[in-house]
Amino acid sequence: MATQANHVLVTGGAGFIGGHLCRRLLRDGHRVTAIDNFDPFYPRAIKEEGIEDFPAQVFTLIETDICNTDAILHALHARSVDAIVHLAARAGVRPSIEAPMAYEETNVGGTQSMLEVAREHDIDTFIYGSSSSVYGNNDKVPFAEADPVREPISPYAATKRSGELLAHTFHHLYDITTHCLRFFTVYGPRQRPDLAIHKFARQLLTDQPITMYGDGTSRRDYTYVADIVDGIVRSLRRAKGLDAPEYEIINLGGSETTQLKDLISGIGEAMDITPEIEQLPTQPGDVERTYADISKAKQLLDWEPETPIDEGLQQFADWVKDYYADRPVLEV
Ligand code: NAD
Helix, strand or coil, X not given: CCCCXXXXXXXXXXXXXXXXXXXXXXXXXXXXXXXCCCCCCCCHHHHHXXXXXXXXXXXXXXXXXXXXXXXXXXXXXXXXXXXXXXXXXXXXXXHHHHCHHHHHHHHHHHHXXXXXXXXXXXXXXXEEEEEHHHHCCCCCCCECCCCCCCCCCCHHHHHHHHHHHXXXXXXXXXXXXXXXXXXXXXXXXXXXXXXXXXXXHHHHHCXXXXXXXXXXXXXXXXXXXXXXXXXXXXXXXXXXXXXXXXXXXXXXCCCCEEEHHHHHHHHHHHHCCCCCEEEECXXXXXXXXXXXXXXXXXXXXXXXXXCCHHHHHHHHHXXXXXXXXXXXXXXX
16 A cells, blocks of 8 residues: 555546646646546636646546546556545536536546546545535534535535545445545636636626626635645645545635625726626525635644635736637636
């Protein structure tokens, strides 16, 4: 059994968080294999741009569906993988209400498939990208890992919680160390275009009013992508240093909440464009607020977020202006 993750398999490795994670792992001297099917949820070009400069000697991309267990088992045959970071998913709350079956297939079936890959190839470490959405509309804040998560309010949230349960089963049966990391709204360069910050930026760039759902008082805990990646890296390190397998659920969040209307002014400031706002009714499936208790991450991973929201928004704004400088702005 390896005592460090020399070779890491990252599912969803071409995605927003996955691309940033692969870059960090390569920089830290790991070999990385990524699995991604370039799901058409948003343009392939954004994903390719994030991974195109990775050196072929240490980075391999397997373009396949995570549900295709046999193909993955076969492709990994000659490679010894020390850990899986499972990030591939259909992400997004609102689209999951339109297509619950597709979410179930990828997020539940796909997670089951990747756990099967871990078992078949004796991979003893499985880090799962879970979500704050599992807390639903819980009243108690900040959200802590021991809080009840029995009442998800979107198919997406229900599938992410299902993944945590499946991962527990495999931990129990096959001694796979598993960390389910519950990410709280992640943002930064190359953020998914369906997420609010990226949508607002495109509305600003095209002189449209910003569509604000609700009265602007809903609150979110935003986490900068480099901080999330750092949490994943620390989780891998912890997993590989253990004497006995463990299963842990760990929040990774900014641990500060921002009101939607303040987020809109913040992104306006970062882009240097004054926002005009169009208020629309609250969307079904959206939670009222998210707020992470991160004491467990501090204790187990010695992790704390380091990027304040204004700094992170500036990083994002610089990227988004640069990205759309020489191509059409994606429709909102
Ligand atoms: P993303 O859509 O940018 O990345 C997901 C990647 O998975 C994409 O590149 C996509 O092509 C790939 N993928 C989707 N279905 C696949 C399949 N069947 N087979 C292979 N690859 C497939 O999303 P992201 O924001 O980077 O999210 C990564 C993970 O983090 C997801 O599991 C998501 O649920 C979780 N998460 C994200 C956030 C956030 O704010 N971004 C918050 C909480 C949890």
